[in-house]
Each structure stands twice: as C-alpha cells, then as structure tokens.
Amino acid sequence: MLITLTYAPEPDAGVDATVLGHLLHKHPAKVQSFTAPVGDIQVFYPEATSERCTVAVLLEVDPVGLVRSKRFRGDAGALDHYVNDRPYVASSMLAVALGTVFRTAMTGRSDSYPELAAAPLPLRVEIPVVSTRGDEDDLVRRVFEPCGWTVSEQRIPLDEEHQDWGPSRYSGVTLTGRVRLADALRQLYVLLPVLDDAKHYWVGDDEVGKLERAGEGWLTAHPERDVITRRYLLHQRSLVAAAEGEGSAVSSAPSDAAAPLRVLRADAVLDALHDTGAARVVDMGCGPGALLVRLAKDRSFTRIVGVDVDARSLERAAMALRLDQASDAERARIELLHGSVVYRDERLRDHDAVVLMEVVEHVDPSRLGALEDAVFAGAAPPTVVVTTPNSEHNVLFPALAAGSFRHDDHRFEWAREQFRAWADEVAARQGYTVELRPVGIEHPEHGAPTQLALFRKADASVPQTPSNRAASPGTPLTPTGSTGFAHGQDAQAVSGRRTA
Template sequence: MLFTLTYEPDGDVDATVLGYLLHKHPAKVQTFSAPVGDIHVFYPEATAERTTAAVLVEVDPIGLVRSKRFRGDAGALDHYVNDRPYVASSMLAVAIGTVFRTAMTGRSDSYPELAESPLPLRIDVPVVSTRGGEDDLVRRMFEPCGWDVVEQSIPLDPAYPDWGDSRYSSVTLSGRVRLADALRQLYVLLPVLDDTKHYWVGDDEISKLERAGEGWLADHPERELITRRYLVHQRSLLAQTADEDDAVRETPLRVHRADAVMQALRDAGAHRVVDMGCGPGALLSRLASDRSFTKIVGVDVSARSLERAARMLRLDAASDAERERIELLHGSVVYRDDRLRGYDAMVLMEVIEHVEPPRLRALEDAVFAGAEPASVIVTTPNAEYNALYPTLGSGGHRHDDHRFEWTREQFRDWADAASSRHGYTVEYRPIGEEDAMLGSPTQLALFRREVAA
C-alpha cells in the first residue's frame, strides 16, 4: 500500500525543506520494520520547486496471520487471500505513526515557523476502501478538515464495465493544511474509511484518538461516526467517550477504574506495587507520578507493550534513581515468578478476563501462592451491565480478546474461593455509575493477606 505527500510552495521557500519537516532525508531510501511488514520512505521527486515523499508498506500477510494481534476476517481463507496488501487501512496508519512520529507532533527545530503554518500540500492515495457503504464518505471525512477532494471510483474490472464500480477509490487531497494535522488526519481517517483494524483494540485506543484528533476532531461534523469506526464499534470503548451534552464529556470508565485502583492501593497502604498485565502503561504512568510509591514493577507477556510503556514513561531519559524505582519485566500472570515475591500489592486491572478459564487456577497459584503480595487488587467487567449496551448481542463480550465476563455472583464465587484457599480476606467495590438492578459496569475485589495472630 502506498501514499504520497507533495509540497509545492507558492513563495520563495525551497520545497526540499519537506525533508526537514518530516525528519526524513530526501536523498535516502529508508526502510523500517514494523509488525505489519517493512515500511519504505523515499522521495520520487525532490526539487526546489516541488518535493514528494512516498510511504510504501510491504505487507507481510503470513506474519500477520501468525500474529495474535491480527484482526482478519472471520473466514480462514480470507486471512491469506484479501485486499490488505494494497488498500490503505490501519496498516498504513500504523506505518505513518511509526515513521512520522515526530512530524505528527508539529516539532521542527530547523523550520519551526513552517511546521506551525498551513502549507500547500497534496496527498495521493491510490486505493482506499469505503467498505462501510456510507454515501460520499471520503468527502464527508476530509472536506471539513480543509481539503479539496478528488475521488475516482475503481471499476471491478476495466474489461467488463457493465459490472460497475468496486468499493475502492483513488483519492487526491489538496489544500493548505498544517503538516502535522495532515498526517494525524490520515492516521485517524484511513482506518475509519476501511471500517476495520488489523490489531486488537484496547483502552489505549481512546488516548490515541484524543492525541491524533487534537485541534480538528472536536469540531468535525462527523465526529460521532469517526469515533465509532475508529474504536471499531466496541460498546465498552464508546461508552467511555460518551458526552453528557455536546460540550461536556463524562468521566470515562477507564478513568473511574484507574481512580478506584489508586484508592484501593492507598487504602491497603501499599508503597511497592506490581502492575501485572500492565499493557502500554496507563496505570504505570499514574503510579510513577505519585512519589508515595517507592517501587513500581510493570509486567506483561507482550514485549511490544513493554516497549510502549517504556516510551510513555520516558525511561530512556529518566534518572538512574527513577530507572531503579520503575522496572519493566517480561512475564505471565499464569506462571510463578520469584522476581515478584513480597511486594505490598499486585494489581490485575482488566486482566483476568483475558485468561482461558482452565488456566485460572494457574493464575491463582502464581499470584496468591507464588508472589504472595500483602494485597491483591482485581478489576473485571460486570457481565450483567452489558444489557445496557444496546448493540452488544446477548452473550457478547466487550472486547474480542475476552475469554469470559463474569456476573457479580460469579466474580464473588471465584474471589471468595481464592481468598479462602490462600489466607486472604476480600472486599468488593463497584466502579462507575451503578444501575439499581444490574450494578456497576466494572467490579473490583481488594484482597488482603491475613496476618497470623
């Protein structure tokens, strides 16, 4: 898949400054490795009058199929035979975020004024998808952002014009737009047009949308549609972004959840904490900002998540003392790990429901018998509350990777049994707005190890 970005100044500016603004040298072909495949950045044209940067993603379809994060279509053959290597999608968005991360922030030490100014730009995307079927979708997405849109439908087969058009188009965008905004709009809107993503989508997707949409999404007339598609129609995530009215946002459930966990840690008197299944670091960043936590350990089975957590925490630029205070470890919640023994508290925030039920006893052994922290905090969705999500089918889960979701009674049965077997007491707390009949959207259990008299 491919897109090109052309800068043709209308003044005395040398167009090759585009290389400085993108932080990619026009005289080099650069290749970057990513989970989706290889990303090539090169300049088909680099003159003072006009400079064009191109991004070509060489998709590795076999690697995607083997990846646990792959979100391919349901049919087994579709994993291998599909349009993914050619059509601009979330894979191209990932590539943009990978190679133009600094440019997306709008920072340029060499040309700060140009980085902050609208520039005459043209973006060409040879193949985009409009698989959702909404009328005039490309124009509805890009025109409110200041682009002139030229869309050309691609026929199913040029040799058989009677067959009509496919669901694909070639698109050219032209306008005076700040470069950082242009890249962030592509980052968000390409997967919106495609109406799918190739990877598992979690709570961190909301913060991605907030960052990439800063300055243009809030006033977009299709904001609701963009949000719904970007979050792949997941009701649990959409509920977190719901507004009280058009201007005032409710506190997202993820914030309520983190607040509840932080309060439970304080109530337990914890100073040395393990965040088990830490993901990209949402809770770790809160712990790090509170100096009452003297030792913080993040553990995850995903090395990529740990890399993202390290970037979020800026550990590469941290002092020696801070790197001693915060440690990231590769590990699993279902295996004993002597490195985790003896901490004040271990947090499993939205972790347990990702474990296959037959492995819950292994999780219980690793946490309560192996690590044996003074306190354990577990949060998990309340399945009864799912009835308040209108589009979540009967028996459906809030996340594709959830292996189960418990009712309040089921959660209490498991927690009571685990605490009894391992010498802990347990206290239950609701998280989020409670329904009189169905309870709260999220449930929390605070385990405390009993001290022998």
C-alpha cells in the same frame, strides 16, 4: 502503495515551499529508506522548488511475507491471503508507514518553524488507490470533508477495456484544503484503515489509545465519529464501547473528565497504592501491560510483578515495558509470570499489594471463592486493590445496548450494593478492612462508572522501605514460561482485558 503530499504556499506568503522538509523532519534533497514490519518504505521528493514541494511515501509490501509473519491476523493457508489487493491499496499498512516515518511531524513539533507547524497550510494529498469496503455510501467524502478537505474521487473501472462491466470498489482520491500538517497526517493515519475497513494486524485494547491520540482535536466533533470508531476498531463491540462510552477523546457523551476512564482508573489504583505505602506490587491479570508501564515509571515501586494466563499478553507486556532493552537492574525489578487468579501461587507471597484491575468480572461467579482463597489467603498481601465496573452507570453509555455488559467476556457486572456486599464479606472472612472509592465522574443517581475497593489487612504493619528490605530472591521467568496452572474456563479468569 503510494501517497503524496504537496505544499504550495500562496505567492504573497513569502514562504519557501521546501520548508515542508523541516516540518516533516525529512530532507528534500535525500531519498530515505526505512524498514518496518509492513515492508520497505521510501521517502523522497519528486519536486522541491520554492513555489511547490511534494513528498512521496512509497511502501513496498511483501504479501507472502505478511501471511507468514506472526503479526498477520488470519489463516495463512487461505488462498485470498496470497492473492489480494494488499500490495497496492492504501490501507492500515500505509497508515503504519506514515506513523513510522512522520512520527515527530504528527505531534506538530517543529523547532525551526513552530508558527508554520501550528498553522493551517494549503495542502494537496493524492492517493492513487483506496478501497471503500462495506455498505457505507460516499464514505471518502463523508470522512474527509468535515476535516476541511475538498474531496475529488474518481472510481477506477473494473476493466478499462470493458467499461460496461462498471466500476470497481477502488478509487483514486485527491484531497485539497487548508489543514494543519500534523492534523493531516493523523487524519490519514486513522482514516485510511477506516476506508479499507480492515487491518493487517490483530486489533487489541491498545487500539483505543491509538485512536484517542490520533483523533485528538478533530475526531470528537466529527459527524461520522461513530462510523470512524466502529471501522477503525474493526466493529469489536467491547473496544467501541470503551472508546465511545468512557469520556474518552472520541466519546459522544458529555463529560467533564480530563482523561478517559481507563486513565482515571489507573490513576485511582496508583493513588491507593501510594496511600498504603506499597513498594512491592503484583498486577494480577496484567494483560498487555498498561498498568505495569505506569508502575515501572514510578520509582517508589521497587518490585513489580505482572501475572497473566495468556502468554501472548505477557509477550506484549514485555514489549510495552521494553524489557529487551532494559538494564539488568530493571529486569530484576520487573517480573512477568504465567499464572491464574484462581490458584494459589507461592511466588506471589511476600509482596505489599496485589491489584486486580477490571479482573473479577471475568471470573465465573462459581470461581469467586477460589479467587478469594488464592489472593486473600494464599498471597495474603497487606493490601489488595480491586476495581470493577458499576453496572448502574451503564445506562449512560450511548453505545451500550440496554442490559448489555461492557465487555463480551464479562461474566457479571455488579451494582454498587452488590460490590459492597461482596467486599464486606471477603474482608470479614479474611481479616481485612475495606474502603470503597468511586472512580470517574459521579452521576447523582447512577454513581461513578468504576468502583474501587481498597482492602487493608487488619493487623498489617507499615510496609518495609527499600532501605531496610532484603533484596528479593529469584530470577525473572520468561514471559512464555508455563506453570501449567489454568485450563478451560479458569484460564479466562486472569487474562486482563481492561477495556470496560
């Protein structure tokens, strides 16, 4: 599949068009090759004169290799995974290729030409083949024109020799306009998968963050924001709710928050840990490692343990933490364990704090007693931090249907008094004190979107500092190692899906 981008400055601008190479951080006189999970990428310049400069990105896809790859989402035995349009239609694979080769340019950084990098430029983008799947009419124009592009779309006939058969669902598209280069690249990164309404990889929680970063500065006010969000997130209701309903960069709801709720939530957890002086922390239901990455960057945390029942989530957490590239000291500092929040685990004792961030609501109410026993009586840390959605706030999320939960896997969502009653009862039974804190912008009637409980053991002493604590024993387990803990419904109790 192919895409070209052309820069032709106005004659009186006094700019050499080959400056495009500096802005893209790719030399016009070189053919550069890259290898990515999606295939082999070639970057070259078909023309590079002072008046006009064009860069081309050619992605050569091995469709059979994609099917056989573990990254490919779907049934490898299905025929349509082998006979399809993936090798030539602009899609998520081309978006990944653009992100791979133009990562720096997408940030808008240029040390050589900062003024040009920050300014709208006369650009032309040509995409020989795009697919517009689904029932959305005139989608190419609707998603690109509000970004400042003039759109020329030419439908490709189903068969050139049989025009009476009508057009196919494929088009050749040309975009022209004055757009900042970084914005143009980020718009293509988001909108190519939106047009195709499919992705070649599993869409997880981290896609919301990708959409926020790539959509910064242009997506919030886009009139087709809702369509773009739904299709980019493959219509997964929980992810769409997370993107649209939490004051994020793509939210349609007014918000004074400077960051999306998931960021504010993690900040609140870190603040609670710092308030108690915790240095050895367990993240129960760690999922793909969003909180673990934050903990790892803070050197005040001397030991970090992530626990999840889902082996794939632990593998993703290891990748997010880059444990394969970490030093021996860092690998000893961070440990990933396979386990469940509803079973006691001796490995989790002797830590300063246990965090359950957006975990309890994934546990069946009948198993909350087992969670209490495993965490408060079994691990028994001096500090426990629990966050969970405030169900009263749900009415303020426009993308959330009345009476719905924020995530398909939520077994319940507590109002503020329900959470307070549970927290008070647990604290009384287990010998803790508890402090409740709001997380996010508080509504005068419905409260904050997230509620946090900070439990402190009533007789807990100040946690030891790294200077007077003995080195922790044990060798980190591999992320895929199994302890045979959780099965059936219990297995869902620790798989941290932090989108709500």
